[in-house]
Amino acid sequence: MINRLLAYLGRHLDRQLLTLVSLLLVIGLITLYSASGTSLERVGAQLANISVALVVMWVAANVPLHYLSRIALPLYVLGLLLLVAVDLVGEIVNGAQRWLDLGFTRIQPSELMKIAVPLMLAWYFDRYEAVLKMSNFVVGAILLGVPVLLIAKQPDLGTALLVAAAGFYVLFLAGLSWKILIGLVVLGAASVPFLWSMLHDYQRQRVLTLLDPSQDPLGAGYHTIQSSIALGSGGLFGKGWLNGTQAHLDFLPERTTDFIFAVYGEEFGLLGNLVLLALFLVVIARGLVISANAPTLFTRLLAGAITLTLFTYVFVNIGMVAGILPVVGVPLPLISYGGTSLVTILFGVGLLMSIQTHRRLVQT
Amino acid sequence: MKRAVELRNHQRELYYYQIRLAIAGAVVLVAFLMLFTRFVYLQVVQHDYYHLLAEQNRVQIVPVVPNRGVIVDRNGVTLANNFAAYTLEITPAQVKNVNAVIDELARLVDITPKDRRRFQKLREVSPDFAGIPIRTRLNDEEVARFAVHRFRHPGVELNARLFRHYPNSEIASHVVGYIGRVSERDYLDLQRQGLGFNYSKSDYIGKVGLEARYEAQLRGVTGFEHVETDANGRSVRTLRSILPVPGDNLLLALDAKLQRVAEQAFGDHRGALVAIEPATGGVLALVSRPGFDPNLFVEGIEPAHWEALNKSPDHPLNNRAWQGVYPPGSTFKPFMALAGLELGKRTPSYSISDPGYFVLGSGGHVFRDWKAGGHGRVDMHLAIVQSCDTYFYGLAQDLGIDAIHQFIGQFGLGQRTGIDIDGEVGGLLPSQEWKQRRFKQKWFVGDTISVGIGQGYNLTTPLQLAHATAVLANNGRIFRPHVVQHIQDSQTRELTTIEPQPIGQVEFKEQNLRLIREAMVDVMRPGGTAAWAGSGAKYAFAGKTGTAQVIGLRGQKYDEDRIHERHRDHALFIAFAPAEDPKIALGILVENGGHGSSTAAPIARKVVDYYLLGIEPKPPAPPAPRPARTVAAAAAEAAPSPAAPPQEPAAAAADNDGGGE
Secondary structure, three states: OOOHHHHHHOOOOOOOHHHHHHHHHHHHHHHHHHHHHHHHHHHHHHHHHHHHHHHHHHHHOOHHHHHHHHHHHHHHHHHHHHHHHHHHHHHEEEEEEEEEEOOOOOOOOHHHHHHHHHHHHHHHHHHHHOOOOOHHHHHHHHHHHHHHHHHHHOOOOOHHHHHHHHHHHHHHHHEEEEEEEHHHHHHHHHHHHHHHHHHOHHHHHHHHHHHHHOOOOOOOOHHHHHHHHHHHHHHHOOOOOOOOOHOOOOOOOOOOOOHHHHHHHHHHHHHHHHHHHHHHHHHHHHHHHHHHOOOOOOHHHHHHHHHHHHHHHHHHHHHHHHHOOOOOOOOOOOOOOOOOHHHHHHHHHHHHHHHHHHHHHHHH | OOOHHHHHHHHHHHHHHHHHHHHHHHHHHHHHHHHHHHHHHHHHHOHHHHHHHHHHHHEEEEEOOOOOOOOOOOOEEEEEEEEEEEEEEEOHHHOOOHHHHHHHHHHHOOOOOHHHHEEEEEEEEOOOOOOOOEEEEOOOOHHHHHHHHHHHHOOOOEEEEEEEEEEOOOHHHHHEEEEEEOOOHHHHHHOOOOHHHHOOOEEEEEHHHHHHHHHHHHHOOEEEEEEEOOOOEEEEEEEEEEEOOOOOOEOOOOOOHHHHHHHHHHHOOOOEEEEEEEOOOOEEEEEOOOOOOOOOOOOOHHHHHHHHHHHHHOOOOOOOHHOOOOOHHHHHHHHHHHHHHHOOOOOOEEEEEEEEEEEEOOOOOOOEEEOOOOOOEEHHHHHHHHHHHHHHHHHHHOOOOOHHHHHHHHOOOOOOOOOOOOOOOOOOOOOOOHHHHHHHOOOHHHHHHHEEEEEEEEOOOOHHHHHHHHHHHHHHHHEOOOEEEEEOOOOOOOEEEEEOEEEEOOOOOHHHHHHHHHHHHHHOOOOOHHHHOOOOOOOOEEEEEEEEOOOOOOOOOOOHHOOOHHHOOEEEEEEEOOOOOOOOOEEEEEOOOOOOOOHHHHHEEEEEEHHHHOOOOOOOOOOOOOOOOHHHHHHHHHOOOOOOOOOOOOOHHHHHHHOOO
């Protein structure tokens, strides 16, 4: 009886993804326990976040694909409206206008766009699948560019880049011409000086700090220096769980959220890092496989974009902690403390599962 | 149609799509490989470096300053000790804007410009994670006020620290000296000596006096604490600590009470007094007046105080006792007399008829006696008792400068005594060889004549006078004068005694010494130059007065009342008592004191009265403000009883005439 219920509940859940995600979540909880200074309260709160996110994942996995393509446009329009609303009446937190107060809760519309933009673009390209022309890519670029610019204006460069990346993956997978791609790269390189002048001071500082963290060891370079020390001092096998001095003596900033990987790397060393990288790699590989086997262009593009976005999160976060990318506010998927990120990521994972399982059902 | 196209392209599109996916997958792999490479670099290649950084982050080595040894006198009276007080310290690494924090603190506690200057100075030499005092010695109210607001000032801490204190203030200030912050030069010196490890640049070090000389003993050994700290620099726990070894205590031969009596006996006079226990060389009192308050120096002296001390015409920072050199004047005569007897140039009964002057050769240079008209018939005994210059002019000529140099040099005049305090100067006991070397000039017989009465090239320190007197009183046995008697291990309380070690012996016949001694006793009796100072003494008091010329008179007659106070002669006095079994030997100098009998000898009397009989002098009259004090009034004040004139008003004063013309 119970077995049958479980089988029913799990019929749209991809075993492999579920196992990998569970492993990563457990690693995240273990690390969080250490990073929070053995705070069971923090771990409990994260467990609650995980529960909610798992439900979201389950729901997403059970949504039939045609429903999904139907909500793409409304979700995108809603997201856009909210972004405009934020621009007009948003709350200013930490000098950036990112939050929208709905009275009962505050939401960050830019977070929504991480899913809504690739969804919208995948839907759009799917619609014009048969006759994809240059003009479709121009429209796609505009669909992508508007929310990205709105988010960048908040200013939230990190999220803007992530949304841009998600959208770009759709464009790329949809078959954006190599000529244009190369042209974009050249254009991008050429516009660096212009972009530089557009950046806010703190954004420039982050980039400069990346080049030489020691210039401002107590200011902008502090994060990078301390996380490098944490990783480096971890060595091959790490200092052992709960023994990371950098974390436990408060040297690491934001060590339960954006910089949790530094805690992990300090306590579990190179070996631990290898395990974590491998797990993420397998998740990404699984996502790419799902994308490759997806039945429609819409699902293919969506699965590919979700998977590559997940990769981007992982790469940007770890790259930032390891000091090869500038410090941007990107949490490490499934590991960092925080509900929003978990829900977004697991929603994406749920979509992947849905694409995989509904295809299978269709086939059989 | 449309469907056919779709069907035709479907496989190809899927193929293209999968190629693109594969490219993306390759990018993912490359990116992860980059991360992995970075991990290898950080965690394997650079591991040692980051491990060190993490340890440095985590562990700070905090020096623990040892308790400095205390200094007590022979009776246990404390001359230098430590007291605990709160300091307010800022750790610059934990504070964003140091100056703003200081301004905020200034609202809670008093912070003077001097405090700020010291803070800046210390900040330059201290590591940023070290607490630097912005205020020292907070009172209870200030401590309480800060404690209430403590949470608002991260990076500011209240710490109990030990401070050096000199409870007797001016008394024995030159002997005890003082400590101060380690200067750049001190630090270099310490490093050269291999002692840099024991000090940080914000530590204290002995600068002057015993504090400087016995720095190695007083300091102890710095301990270290390995303290684990969090990112805010707050210590979480101590991982390891090496306890400091407290410094050793100094137990002095000095008698602080005697020192006080001696210093007070000087009144407003400038000068120096050294009292030595002849049998051991132990220094009982070592006075240089005026003194200063060493407490002013400990935390860095304030410019106003510094200026006052430096610009004072009394030069209180000058150490007269072992760094000031003066002609010994007639205090030289007993040694001359002994030389005459020992070297066979005089017999006790040999006498001269003194016309009041001495003529060198036939029709040569005339050297005058201080007493116009002369002393009449004078033998050796009387020559000492009355301080007859003419007698000693002749003796000097007969002895010759090299014999004088050789014989009297044995008593240590004109050379360092080797006392255990830094900065002792040598002085001068001239010789032919010296003059040749110094001036490339031949020695003239005329030079010898004035040396015979302690003038001429002669220069001695008051310490040397006391030392030579002690050697004389001790039958020629020479002990190195020493201030410190025992060094006490502050933990085991074990005493290391600095044994009195005879370092030499001046050979002379017992009966010759007896003659000198008896003559010196008679100096203090009616008919002697210091009869007034010796009157009523309940012990045999041996002494000799002396006068040292300050300015050449160019043939004018010396008239004390008409000369500016600072141009008056220096008064000198040597003494020992009781004469038959000396317990104390003295050398005294009173700058511009006129002559030895009126200012220097009475001081000796008070000191010996106290030392031998325990008689404390009457407390000095409370010092009233005397802005327009006349010279005469000052002189009257210094003399205990102006109504009792010295037997010989001019006493040794006119000794100067010897070299004056």
